[in-house]
Amino acid sequence: MSAAVSPAPTFFSHSLFGKWLLLRRASQLAILALFLLGPWFGIWIVKGNLSSSLILGMLPLTDPLLVLQSLAAGHVPYRDALLGAAIVILSYLLIGGRVFCSWVCPVNVVTDAAAALRRKLGIKGGRAPAASTRYWLLGGILVASAITGGIVWEFVNPVSMLHRGLIFGMGLAWALILGIFLYDLLVASRGWCGHLCPMGAMYSLLGRTALLRVSANKRAACDDCMDCFVVCPEPQVIRPALKGAGTDSPVILDANCTNCGRCIDVCNRDVFRFTQRFDRRTTP
Amino acid sequence: MSEKTRREFLRQSAGAVGGACLFSLGLGLYARQVSALPATALRPPGALAEKDFLSACVRCGLCVRDCPYDTLKLSTLGETVATGTPYFEARKIPCEMCEDIPCVKACPTGALDRSLTEINKSRMGLAALVDQETCLNFLGLRCDVCYRVCPVIDKAITLERVHNPRSDRHAMLLPTVHSDHCTGCGKCEKSCVLPEAAIKVFPVKMAKGKLPEHYRKGWEEKEKHGGSLIGDQIQMPTRRPEQTVPGSAPGGLDSGWKP
Numbered sequence: 260m261s262a263a264v265s266p267a268p269t270f271f272s273h274s275l276f277g278k279w280l281l282l283r284r285a286s287q288l289a290i291l292a293l294f295l296l297g298p299w300f301g302i303w304i305v306k307g308n309l310s311s312s313l314i315l316g317m318l319p320l321t322d323p324l325l326v327l328q329s330l331a332a333g334h335v336p337y338r339d340a341l342l343g344a345a346i347v348i349l350s351y352l353l354i355g356g357r358v359f360c361s362w363v364c365p366v367n368v369v370t371d372a373a374a375a376l377r378r379k380l381g382i383k384g385g386r387a388p389a390a391s392t393r394y395w396l397l398g399g400i401l402v403a404s405a406i407t408g409g410i411v412w413e414f415v416n417p418v419s420m421l422h423r424g425l426i427f428g429m430g431l432a433w434a435l436i437l438g439i440f441l442y443d444l445l446v447a448s449r450g451w452c453g454h455l456c457p458m459g460a461m462y463s464l465l466g467r468t469a470l471l472r473v474s475a476n477k478r479a480a481c482d483d484c485m486d487c488f489v490v491c492p493e494p495q496v497i498r499p500a501l502k503g504a505g506t507d508s509p510v511i512l513d514a515n516c517t518n519c520g521r522c523i524d525v526c527n528r529d530v531f532r533f534t535q536r537f538d539r540r541t542t543p
Numbered sequence: 544m545s546e547k548t549r550r551e552f553l554r555q556s557a558g559a560v561g562g563a564c565l566f567s568l569g570l571g572l573y574a575r576q577v578s579a580l581p582a583t584a585l586r587p588p589g590a591l592a593e594k595d596f597l598s599a600c601v602r603c604g605l606c607v608r609d610c611p612y613d614t615l616k617l618s619t620l621g622e623t624v625a626t627g628t629p630y631f632e633a634r635k636i637p638c639e640m641c642e643d644i645p646c647v648k649a650c651p652t653g654a655l656d657r658s659l660t661e662i663n664k665s666r667m668g669l670a671a672l673v674d675q676e677t678c679l680n681f682l683g684l685r686c687d688v689c690y691r692v693c694p695v696i697d698k699a700i701t702l703e704r705v706h707n708p709r710s711d712r713h714a715m716l717l718p719t720v721h722s723d724h725c726t727g728c729g730k731c732e733k734s735c736v737l738p739e740a741a742i743k744v745f746p747v748k749m750a751k752g753k754l755p756e757h758y759r760k761g762w763e764e765k766e767k768h769g770g771s772l773i774g775d776q777i778q779m780p781t782r783r784p785e786q787t788v789p790g791s792a793p794g795g796l797d798s799g800w801k802p
Contacts, residue, residue, distance in 0.1 A: 297608070310627075311603030311651050319651055325601040329652065332598035339651035340601065389559035399567025403574070409597040411567075411574040414626055419602065423617065423627055427604050430619020430626075 277524025286362045294426050309363070309422045310413075311343060319343035322419070324397075324461050328412060331404040348465060354518070356466030360452060360459050361492070361519035365421045369436055370452045371492075373443035378489065387447035390495075390515075393460035400457055417451075418458055449492050453515075466514040472536045473518060474510040475501040479543045480528040487522035487531070497522065501530070508539050580746050581623040584630040585727060587615055588638065588665035589647040589655040593746070599654035602627030606646035606655060612639045615646060633729025633744040638667060640694050640728050663695060668727025669750035670700070670720045670742055678741040683707050683715055689731035689742045690718050698724035700731065718742065722751055 294312070296302040306313045311321040321336075321343030329336055351359060361367055400412045413419060417439055420432040439451045452459055475481070478501050487501070488494045496513035503509070523531040580586070580593050587606050590596050606629050607615045614636045618624035629646075631638060640662045647655040659665055670689075672678055679686035680702075693700045702716040718731075720742075729744045744750075765771055 303608075306608045307603040307605045310601045311605065313605060313649075313651070321601065321603075321651060329598060329601065334595065334598040334653070336599065336601075336652040337650070337657070340653075343651060388562055389555040391556065392559040392563050395560050395563030396566060399563045400570065403567045403571035404598075407571045407574050408594055409574050409625075410601065411570050413602055414574045415570060419627065420620060423602065423604065424619065427607065427617045428619050431621035432619065435620065 277521065279520030279524050283362055283519060284368070287365065287368060290363055291365065291422070291425060294422075298426060308419070308426050310419050311340060318346070320347055322458075323348050323465075324412070324458055325410060327401060327461075328404040328410040331401045332408045332410060333405075351462060351465045352468060354471045355469035355516070356462035356464065357459060357515065357517035358466075358469075358471070359462045360456075361517035364418055364458075365425065366418050366436070366439065366456075367452065369421075369440050370443050370449065373440045374449055374492070377444050377448060382445065385446045385448060385450075387450050388454050390454050392454055393457055393463075396455060397457035397460040412457065416458070418456070453493055463514045466516075468536075469514075469518075470535050471518060472510050472512065472534060473500075473516060473520065473522065473531050474534045474538060475530050476509050476532060476534065476538075476541050477528065477530045477543070478503065478509050478541060481530050482528060484527065486525040486527070490521040490525050492517060492519065492521070509541050510534065510536055510538065512536065580625075580630075582745050582749055583632050583634070584618075584624045585633060585638075585668045585729060585744060585746065587629055587631070587646045587655055588640075588644055588662060588667055588726075589650075589657070589659035590667070591654060591656060593748075596654050597625055597628070599652050600628050601652055601654075603651065604629065605649040605651060609645040609649040611641065611645065612636060614638050631729070633668070633727075633732040634740060635733075637729030637733040637744075638726075640665075640726065663724075663726060665726045665728075666747055668729065668744040669722055669747045670725050670727065670729075670731050670744045671750045672718055672720060672742045674741040677737055677739075678718070679736070680716055680718055681741075683710065683713060685716065686736060687716065687718070688734050688736055692730045692734045694728060694730060695724050695726065699726065722747075 293305045294308060296304055297306060304315060306316075309322060310325055311319070313319055319339045319342055321340045323344040326336055326340055326344040329340075403411045415435070417432070417435050421436055424430065424432045443450050443452075447454060475497070481501060487497055491497055493513070493515040496511050496516040499513070500509050500511040518533075520531075520533065523529075523533070574597075586593070586596060587610075591599060602617065604617050607617055614631045615629045616631065618626055618628050618630060620626050624630050642662055644659065644662050644665075647657055647659055649655075650657075672689075675681045687702065690696065690700045690702055699721055701719050701721065703719045704714050704716055707713040707715045727744050727747065731742045732740045732744045735742050
């Protein structure tokens with residue numbers, strides 16, 4: 260395989276290997292492992308789950324969407340939860356909201372697997388709802404929380420159910436996760452994370468000003484092989500940066516970019532790299 | 544934007560809005576439906592009233608982690624308790640009523656109210672001796688186990704002595720729950736010796752009756768007032784069969800009273 264010729268995209272090159280993919284899986288696994296160290300081995304570094312946790316008995320972290328729903332439902336949480344949500348919000352404002360989706364969220368492993376299998380089996384078509392559905396859903400659950408006076412999304416939220424399930428006991432949540440896998444595999448490509456999940460929608464809104472971004476800084480070297488578009492969970496975010504359509508900046512500024520780094524992994528011309536959002540440099 | 548893409552855009556947007564609204568509506572209705580707490584599930588100490596609890600609890604399980612007796616657990620999908628929320632079942636593992644109440648301290652949101660500092664003031668549920676037909680004390684035996692294990696013994700459960708009409712010469716000591724002291728910890732239900740407990744702990748709302756607001760208990764009002772509120776009452780004569788005068792009308796209706 261010479262560097263001059265792009266190799267044909269294969270299942271393996273697209274879905275199983277790559278530095279950033281391995282790092283991402285390691286991150287997802289390590290976070291889960293931290294939560295499991297306590298109940299499995301009695302090493303209490305982190306207590307709780309992704310909904311709210313306490314690190315080393317002092318640092319609280321709380322899911323901001325839960326706090327929002329709680330506020331909408333008319334309950335003002337204690338300072339612990341408010342502080343926890345503030346820490347989470349500030350962190351993701353810096354590193355990109357949807358970093359949660361690709362580096363932390365356990366459902367990402369499920370939907371990535373569905374997307375990989377979909378590519379491998381060559382399943383095309385299906386019917387995806389508009390990508391804006393998630394924002395309407397985000398608004399919808401806040402209104403529903405306000406009307407019913409309860410945190411409604413938690414009755415069905417597959418993200419917290421999977422994570423809580425792995426730590427505290429799963430119950431029938433497996434069926435829900437299987438449902439999402441099959442939905443992404445057969446009905447809508449990247450349907451859950453890219454079109455429906457209101458948690459992802461909230462993190463998208465948080466990610467609008469993120470400092471950490473991917474840049475197509477060597478976009479001049481792009482040979483239009485389309486590998487990045489194939490693996491990207493939000494392919495629409497690449498075009499403006501890579502093709503310079505309507506922008507000078509090679510930086511992917513779209514809030515829906517999850518900073519997963521898959522494009523960096525698969526590009527044979529090393530077009531992409533991680534940088535900060537004001538880095539407008541391009542190299543030929 | 545061409546006419547065709549505009550039409551497409553409008554169609555897609557309408558689908559997104561409509562779909563999201565319908566889904567949220569369904570979710571709200573579903574949430575309302577599954578918000579009822581089943582009879583065997585008890586909330587941790589200091590839990591807000593069920594409706595407020597569901598607006599405050601983020602299902603993080605920190606209370607579960609800090610419970611030293613593995614009493615608390617998080618509900619999973621498919622159980623009748625709202626998914627992910629903490630509860631316990633008295634018959635399985637009751638609350639041991641820790642004096643420092645670690646579960647309440649652990650709650651980051653206030654779903655468990657930190658104004659609860661004395662565990663004896665918690666109201667997780669209310670015990671009720673639901674089956675007098677099988678309770679051994681009601682059968683005239685001296686079981687007393689529920690009474691003896693009660694952490695608030697002689698206040699939350701007392702033994703009330705009554706005549707045993709069956710043997711006509713023994714007493715029955717009936718376990719009696721008093722709601723102003725029962726914390727609903729569940730130790731009585733846990734320790735009931737029967738295969739199915741005769742005394743059970745329910746969420747307070749399920750176990751407790753309520754008098755109409757305007758009812759007054761005469762004997763309490765009298766005590767408060769320091770005497771009868773309606774003046775002295777005429778003492779009516781007692782009419783008892785054994786007081787009948789020999790030779791009076793059969794049936795003993797003549798009390799012998801004369802004006």
